[in-house]
Amino acid sequence: MAPQDHRITLYGKPGCHLCDDARAVIGRVAAELGVPWEERDITLSEEDQAKYWEMIPVTLVDGVQHDFWRVDEGRLRAALAR
Template sequence: MAGMSPMFRRGGRRTENPGSSSTKGPGERLVTLIRKPGCHLCDDAQVVIEKVCGDLGVPWEQKDITQDEELHREYWEQIPVVLVDGAQHTFWRVDEERLRRALTK
């Protein structure tokens, strides 16, 4: 897995058509951080998510991969994983500007 681009998407869940999110306002978007306890990359990702979502008024949530067998099976090698409106946005590192663009497009 090393060296793979954050754009790599391994199956992942999609809950809606990715093109449909462009008509949503900031309050209608949802960012999900999939993380595990004690993960420094997860802590770094949370800082970026809190900043971007706070600036834009976008709600966000976090899910503990150790408490959800399906999330664990799907994302264990990629955490932290960030979903935007249920679709995988990135993993390992969160780029502030890329997340901001995804939420304002």
């Protein structure tokens, strides 16, 4: 699978400094590799809040949880190379 065939989703919330850090890493990697990504604000969904509140930011690759609290850039790049 080519990197651009993947999709990254970031679950976070406003005012979260770890989310800001994750957004920067994901934005950089996604731009370099041409991978689409989206951000979901967990405060807009009771279901997302219940599922992710204690773990944000949470990163998913192709709908599968990849990281939480921090995004490891090398690990993210490796997941997108598969």
